[in-house]
Amino acid sequence: MAPHTEQLTRPAVRLQGLTRSFGGRTVLDGIDLDIPAGQFVALLGHSGSGKSTLLRAVAGLDHEVAGSGELTAPERVSVVFQDARLLPWRRVLDNVLLGTAGEEKGRAALAEVGLAGRERAWPNELSGGEAQRAALARSLVREPELLLADEPFGALDALTRIKMHALLRQLWKRHSPSVLLVTHDVDEAIVLADRVLVLDRGRIGLDLTIDRPHPRSYRDPLLGEYRERLLAALGVTEDHQ
Template structure:
């Protein structure tokens, strides 16, 4: 059986002159809709019937031990891999930020941000605005080799958000950063997501990071989602808050850490 992979745009009514306004059903439809998702490598089903929905503007963190299929799931949502079975409904505009910034060494910072955008008078202005949002407008003409790890990852984030994605996929984007830079990047991502309101899926091994940033946390285990729980900890989320600590303890238990 082959997977039914569809973009949200394919389901929306359209006109050759101008797009039709979204219906009430389309406005409330999830940005991501997975049903019965399976991905098999050899004889092993890494994803074995995953059901997941992510609302527009919702931030979901995905936890799981190494090798459980977290990145495989993200790659399928980003059209970098294909499901073997199931329904995959995703919006047409989606971007990925990886653990490594993956900047083009031969292009300056601004050119890295706008790479792939349609050519036009607004491209430079759009790129500079995106760099300003991540605090790097003064680095527009710098070369990637001159940036720190945190600065390079901020450029990668600006490159993802400049396209105004409906779905932002984050694959452990802070894992290579030092602890202080990581916290600052978490705050920056949280602020930018609130401002741009894409649906977000964050793949992470860091339970505290998941609880600190996400509206919901899901845990992938044995090819299925073992937990799907809303984060109700009050903001600003403090690890010393008993509710934060209680959720952290339950999530660690799901991951086999007691």
């Protein structure tokens, strides 16, 4: 029974001793991290702290990372970037279906993100929010076990960003992938994630569970304590706010 139990409890993502250096500067310094299957995790840190480097390593896009133990992730991984990265010479549905088969699955994914009827649109006809919805649809059609999101809402206006937060939570609840969201926004991390990590000088300086039910509101005073702890871990004091 022991091997079967171990298989059921094995994390979706496991990093042990993960290191990465650029030009002699260590960006990731022996990272140890487990992400259970289906967990929504947000990663905070200053610019240049290694957040995107860590995400690229998990995505398998950086082959020069070194680990004293292991770097494991599911086979089906999708990545969403701040730039939707839609090919301008392909229509929206064709962008969603890149590298996959099954037009009906693509149409269903577009409908799920609120873009039904936009299948034949060109990328330059979409707003910023619509382009990110299309990028999410492209990730969904691959039925990922792990969704990696590198500041996907950073370029959107505040109102569109709030709408996209609600959409991402709905999609996560419906499809149950593990999620690793890289963000600079403390409030975004608190509202969306079940667990928030702070990357500090190449190591995880804080690993904080957000023990509040969803949906969450930015106005919830009980989230203030989490916000203060995260800001403190980021070195932000009241004088800086």
